[in-house]
Amino acid sequence: MTHAEIALKADRLTKRFGQLTAVNQLSLSIERGAIYGFLGPNGCGKSTAIRLLTGLLIADEGEVTVLGQPLAGHEEALKSRIGYMTQKFSLFENLTVLENLRFVAAIYSVKGVQAKKRIDELLQLYGLSERQQQLAGTMSGGQKQRLALACATIHHPELLFLDEPTSAVDPENRRDFWERLFDLSAAGTTILVSTHYMDEAERCHGLAILEHGIKRADGAPRELMQSMSANVVEISGDSLRQVKQRLSALPDVISAAQVGNHLRVLVSKSVDDAIGLLTPFSDNYDLALVRPSLEDVFVSCTGGRHVG
Amino acid sequence: MWARLWAIVTKELKQLRRDRMTFGMIVMLPLMQLMLFGYAINTDVRHVPAGIVDLSQTSYSRQLFQMVSATQVVDFTQRYYSAQAADEAITRGEVKAVLLIPADFSSRLVLHPAFDHNREYSPLTRPVAQWLVDGADTMVAAAMRSLRNMPLTELTAKGVTLTAPSFEVVQYFNPEQRSVVNIVPGLLAIILTMTMVMFTSAAIVREREQGNMEFLIATPVKPVELMVGKIVPYVFVGLVQASIILSVGHWVFAVPVRGGLDSLLIASLLFIFASLTLGLVISTLTKNQLQAMQMTVFILMPSILLSGFMFPYDAMPIPAQWIAEVLPATHFMRMVRGIVLRDADVFSLSKDALWLLGFTCVGVLVAAKRFNKRLE
Ligand SMILES: Nc1ncnc2c1ncn2[C@@H]1O[C@H](COP(=O)(O)OP(=O)(O)O)[C@@H](O)[C@H]1O
Ligand SMILES: [Mg+2]
Numbered sequence: 001m002t003h004a005e006i007a008l009k010a011d012r013l014t015k016r017f018g019q020l021t022a023v024n025q026l027s028l029s030i031e032r033g034a035i036y037g038f039l040g041p042n043g044c045g046k047s048t049a050i051r052l053l054t055g056l057l058i059a060d061e062g063e064v065t066v067l068g069q070p071l072a073g074h075e076e077a078l079k080s081r082i083g084y085m086t087q088k089f090s091l092f093e094n095l096t097v098l099e100n101l102r103f104v105a106a107i108y109s110v111k112g113v114q115a116k117k118r119i120d121e122l123l124q125l126y127g128l129s130e131r132q133q134q135l136a137g138t139m140s141g142g143q144k145q146r147l148a149l150a151c152a153t154i155h156h157p158e159l160l161f162l163d164e165p166t167s168a169v170d171p172e173n174r175r176d177f178w179e180r181l182f183d184l185s186a187a188g189t190t191i192l193v194s195t196h197y198m199d200e201a202e203r204c205h206g207l208a209i210l211e212h213g214i215k216r217a218d219g220a221p222r223e224l225m226q227s228m229s230a231n232v233v234e235i236s237g238d239s240l241r242q243v244k245q246r247l248s249a250l251p252d253v254i255s256a257a258q259v260g261n262h263l264r265v266l267v268s269k270s271v272d273d274a275i276g277l278l279t280p281f282s283d284n285y286d287l288a289l290v291r292p293s294l295e296d297v298f299v300s301c302t303g304g305r306h307v308g
Numbered sequence: 309m310w311a312r313l314w315a316i317v318t319k320e321l322k323q324l325r326r327d328r329m330t331f332g333m334i335v336m337l338p339l340m341q342l343m344l345f346g347y348a349i350n351t352d353v354r355h356v357p358a359g360i361v362d363l364s365q366t367s368y369s370r371q372l373f374q375m376v377s378a379t380q381v382v383d384f385t386q387r388y389y390s391a392q393a394a395d396e397a398i399t400r401g402e403v404k405a406v407l408l409i410p411a412d413f414s415s416r417l418v419l420h421p422a423f424d425h426n427r428e429y430s431p432l433t434r435p436v437a438q439w440l441v442d443g444a445d446t447m448v449a450a451a452m453r454s455l456r457n458m459p460l461t462e463l464t465a466k467g468v469t470l471t472a473p474s475f476e477v478v479q480y481f482n483p484e485q486r487s488v489v490n491i492v493p494g495l496l497a498i499i500l501t502m503t504m505v506m507f508t509s510a511a512i513v514r515e516r517e518q519g520n521m522e523f524l525i526a527t528p529v530k531p532v533e534l535m536v537g538k539i540v541p542y543v544f545v546g547l548v549q550a551s552i553i554l555s556v557g558h559w560v561f562a563v564p565v566r567g568g569l570d571s572l573l574i575a576s577l578l579f580i581f582a583s584l585t586l587g588l589v590i591s592t593l594t595k596n597q598l599q600a601m602q603m604t605v606f607i608l609m610p611s612i613l614l615s616g617f618m619f620p621y622d623a624m625p626i627p628a629q630w631i632a633e634v635l636p637a638t639h640f641m642r643m644v645r646g647i648v649l650r651d652a653d654v655f656s657l658s659k660d661a662l663w664l665l666g667f668t669c670v671g672v673l674v675a676a677k678r679f680n681k682r683l684e
Binding site for chain 1: 315327525527
């Protein structure tokens with residue numbers, strides 16, 4: 001793809017809440033049909049960024065272009081072309097699944113036979129057919145999440161925003177959920193999804209790592225891992241905690257974290273021989289250079305200040 | 309536009325049906341208030357606990373005691389043997405009033421023109437007995453003052469020759485002077501203010517608090533659709549309440565509904581709309597349900613005190629009247645009392661009707677304008 005269509009573009013987006021800058025000079029560009037992820041810890045500005053991109057909050061600085069139109073001034077027209085699944089369950093807990101779907105269909109002006117067909121289709125697709133008459137508030141996290149996705153996609157949006165859609169869902173449901181996202185993406189829907197799970201972030205076509213509202217890295221997960229500014233050394237042996245303390249004091253060591261019975265050490269790329277640097281501090285241990293994971297990328301981007 | 313509006317209305321109705329608490333309030337609130345105000349709050353003062361000090365101990369004094377008892381304004385529950393004991397009893401709060409019959413009661417009586425019509429009032433005429441009254445409660449005090457000019461002719465066997473009063477008073481409406489007749493229609497205004505403002509003032513903040521609003525404002529729904537869709541279901545609620553109040557008022561308290569039901573319906577609808585939009589405006593001004601509740605009380609208090617429900621509008625100081633004029637309850641109070649008690653129709657009350665209509669239109673506009681589709 002040399003000349004892909006851009007579905008969403010943001011240019012130096014900034015949002016302040018009093019003293020706090022929740023989103024700071026965020027620029028990004030998402031191709032049509034891609035799944036793009038926001039990865040970052042709680043409070044890093046993922047939700048705020050999504051609200052800015054959907055026009056629910058007004059940016060202090062910067063511009064957004066959605067589906068080829070500037071967002072400012074076209075918010076209402078664009079709302080029928082985008083779907084938004086909020087972080088907190090935002091459908092009506094004292095309405096049934098079917099009532100919620102019918103309500104949302106009417107709000108998006110999906111009418112009559114078409115609405116009925118679409119609702120049946122969604123109930124089928126998201127495995128909610130048997131629960132049509134159940135009150136939304138009485139469902140499990142995974143079921144609520146599927147209902148929310150069904151509602152957010154009822155009008156076939158071209159652009160879909162999902163704010164931490166899997167935070168209240170067990171791993172198996174998460175996998176199914178991502179299958180549905182790939183289906184949507186294959187059908188041409190552009191998806192922006194925020195998460196703080198590494199495994200989910202790794203499935204995205206493109207990824208932005210956010211910290212304190214600032215974008216620290218942007219690219220395909222594989223690219224990010226390859227172009228990482230650190231080498232990863234895995235150390236195995238006994239009493240790793242002492243080694244960890246010794247290594248953490250070194251200026252070129254970005255971070256050292258225990259993973260099972262290994263110690264995973266990130267060493268700045270400015271050091272040519274990472275193993276050589278570490279060996280004097282860890283005699284009698286096995287040292288090996290390993291392939292970086294997305295978590296390593298995340299840690300090296302954020303300077304090891306956060307994990308997960 | 310209409311499909312979305314309809315969707316919001318049906319959604320609200322379904323939610324309302326499942327909300328047992330609110331549903332119960334719709335019915336119980338008017339019933340309870342009606343019983344409270346109808347039975348307990350009775351401005352016709354009767355059965356004031358009273359005591360007597362009879363220093364005269366004559367057949368006349370015993371007859372006077374009988375006569376005063378017969379008025380039912382007071383119930384003599386205590387007997388004291390000195391003025392001082394009576395004084396202390398009032399201070400203790402044992403009784404609200406004491407009838408003090410002096411030792412020279414008989415000689416005072418025979419000289420009194422109310423007893424003997426051949427005598428004239430003169431500066432030397434002395435009252436035959438004395439009332440000691442706990443004046444803290446003005447309502448009780450006023451009732452006691454009404455006993456001041458009680459005719460004493462019954463004490464003589466001479467038959468009745470009354471003096472001609474200066475004015476003849478012809479009472480239109482409410483011939484028995486029962487305060488409940490005036491209270492029930494007034495209560496309609498108060499209860500509707502309370503419930504209508506309360507329901508809608510919470511309507512939008514609640515969805516904000518529960519997170520529904522973030523989803524809603526990301527959809528193409530328009531503010532006006534949301535505003536109107538939220539108040540329409542409560543119009544029915546208001547009409548149900550109005551029917552409850554007026555029928556219970558009619559069957560239990562025998563309050564006549566003189567005016568046409570069509571006028572009553574129009575007036576009630578106008579007021580319901582005005583109160584609902586007031587609630588909506590509150591809802592767009594506040595950040596959470598607690599604030600909305602406080603604002604509701606802030607509106608409710610003057611509506612109860614200044615609308616003419618508690619005190620006659622004309623007797624209030626001018627600044628209070630200005631405030632009262634702003635409140636929808638005042639206008640409705642005038643209309644509903646006019647219609648229910650005096651058989652007025654909406655057209656003869658058009659000033660108040662127009663005011664409520666204007667209030668509603670401005671209210672909806674303000675609410676829709678205040679409610680922008682943003683999170684801030
Ligand atoms: N409406 C708001 N007012 C003030 N501060 C806010 C508001 N919304 C978010 N914040 C702050 O902005 C930062 C980013 O929040 P958020 O975007 O919700 O993070 P995330 O979704 O990544 O957890 C947090 O520090 C949060 O406290
Ligand atoms: Mg968030």
